[in-house]
Amino acid sequence: MLGNFSYSNPTKLYFGDEAQKHLVEELKNYGPKVLLTYGGGSIKANGIYDEVMSALSAAGKEVTELPGVMPNPTTDKLYEGATLAREHDVDLILAVGGGSTIDYAKAVSVAAWYDGDPWEKYYLRQEDPDSDLRIIPVGAVLTMVGTGSEMNGGSVITNHATKLKIGKVFGENVMPKFAILNPRYTFSVPQRQMVAGFYDIMCHILEQYLSGDDDNTSDYMAEGLMRSLIHSSRIAVKNPHDYEARSNIMWTSTWALNTLIGKGKSQDWMVHMIGQAIGAYTDATHGMTLSGVSIAYYRHIMSYGLHKFARFATAVWGVPAAGKTDEQLAAEGLDALSAWMKEIGVATEISSLGVTEDMLEGIADATLIMKGGYKVLSRDEIIAVLRESM
Ligand code: NZQ
Numbered sequence: 327m328l329g330n331f332s333y334s335n336p337t338k339l340y341f342g343d344e345a346q347k348h349l350v351e352e353l354k355n356y357g358p359k360v361l362l363t364y365g366g367g368s369i370k371a372n373g374i375y376d377e378v379m380s381a382l383s384a385a386g387k388e389v390t391e392l393p394g395v396m397p398n399p400t401t402d403k404l405y406e407g408a409t410l411a412r413e414h415d416v417d418l419i420l421a422v423g424g425g426s427t428i429d430y431a432k433a434v435s436v437a438a439w440y441d442g443d444p445w446e447k448y449y450l451r452q453e454d455p456d457s458d459l460r461i462i463p464v465g466a467v468l469t470m471v472g473t474g475s476e477m478n479g480g481s482v483i484t485n486h487a488t489k490l491k492i493g494k495v496f497g498e499n500v501m502p503k504f505a506i507l508n509p510r511y512t513f514s515v516p517q518r519q520m521v522a523g524f525y526d527i528m529c530h531i532l533e534q535y536l537s538g539d540d541d542n543t544s545d546y547m548a549e550g551l552m553r554s555l556i557h558s559s560r561i562a563v564k565n566p567h568d569y570e571a572r573s574n575i576m577w578t579s580t581w582a583l584n585t586l587i588g589k590g591k592s593q594d595w596m597v598h599m600i601g602q603a604i605g606a607y608t609d610a611t612h613g614m615t616l617s618g619v620s621i622a623y624y625r626h627i628m629s630y631g632l633h634k635f636a637r638f639a640t641a642v643w644g645v646p647a648a649g650k651t652d653e654q655l656a657a658e659g660l661d662a663l664s665a666w667m668k669e670i671g672v673a674t675e676i677s678s679l680g681v682t683e684d685m686l687e688g689i690a691d692a693t694l695i696m697k698g699g700y701k702v703l704s705r706d707e708i709i710a711v712l713r714e715s716m
């Protein structure tokens with residue numbers, strides 16, 4: 327394990343097909359005014375809204391609704407929510423949805439009582455909330471898996487005017503206080519969104535796994551999570567209502583990005599940085615922006631981390647190692663990843679997401695270049711990866 331670190335996670339999880347029954351008892355820990363935030367209406371169609379409303383009513387809450395959180399929530403929506411939360415002086419923000427809604431709730435929680443521009447402070451300048459800021463607690467009812475937002479401090483906001491999509495990782499004081507994880511709540515997610523979430527999970531694990539040459543317990547955990555995801559995803563794409571598969575994937579998703587498997591490890595995150603820049607230009611589905619560039623990116627850096635890529639092939643995909651060089655194994659591992667992506671049906675070309683040739687330079691400029699992976703990319707290399715991904 328590299329370095330010195332601390333680990334704690336304050337989010338209390340309730341998991342299973344009766345998890346929502348715990349909502350009333352959790353709600354009782356907060357004051358009477360609740361800001362209920364959700365997306366474009368899926369929760370009304372699938373009945374989750376009614377269940378949440380009856381829990382709010384049973385807990386005696388006064389509810390202000392904040393619907394319309396769009397996928398890839400925007401700065402304008404953030405300002406709207408911050409004003410509403412402050413005006414109503416709410417005691418809790420209850421986010422019912424996927425990563426967009428939960429990320430958004432976190433952003434509102436630190437924006438409501440901050441007098442400056444939250445986009446500039448938290449996202450552009452990457453500052454933490456002031457120590458005396460009143461932060462509104464957030465609770466989550468998860469309806470779509472992938473981001474891990476239900477148990478982490480991540481919050482990604484998009485500014486369309488400046489074509490920037492930026493994530494901020496907040497600390498424990500912003501992470502959800504509790505999260506309700508009922509796998510059945512995810513059954514109604516459209517197939518395309520479902521598989522985008524599956525790839526998001528895979529990518530979160532890979533960003534933490536494909537880096538470093540040390541022997542590290544976190545990597546063994548990552549391999550187990552990936553094997554479970556691959557197995558269950560194959561079942562879920564054929565039968566989205568398979569509870570066992572969907573529940574395994576939900577649990578994997580949470581553990582893929584709640585900081586556990588990144589502990590004591592170098593990490594990469596370049597696929598996410600490129601994906602976010604693509605998102606800023608196209609507003610495409612997050613998981614698809616990652617799948618669109620992954621294979622080209624990994625082929626580009628593979629020779630710098632050959633041994634790990636070879637281990638990925640054998641430990642995760644079961645590629646037989648006998649008589650093969652690390653180069654051969656590494657290439658076969660990426661072939662297996664690519665075949666699985668096609669099998670589950672995620673985008674493998676960014677042109678299919680609306681990326682056009684004239685955007686490539688701008689996307690490269692909007693990509694934050696991070697260190698920690700096997701190769702620190704130059705701007706030209708990012709353009710090369712993007713071009714190969716078209
Ligand atoms: O808006 P509604 O009507 O709810 O529809 C949503 C939305 O259209 C739909 N959906 C969700 N649950 C459903 C459902 N439809 C039917 N039945 C259900 N049960 O799915 C669509 C996508 O939802 P969204 O929340 O946007 O998806 P996701 O969970 O992938 O979140 C994406 C956002 O999270 C950020 C992404 O950048 C993006 O902005 N991320 C957050 C991270 C974090 N907090 O750590 C890390 C990730 O890497 C990611 O960057």
Ligand code: ZN
Nearest residue numbers: 473526530598
């Ligand atoms: Zn992601």
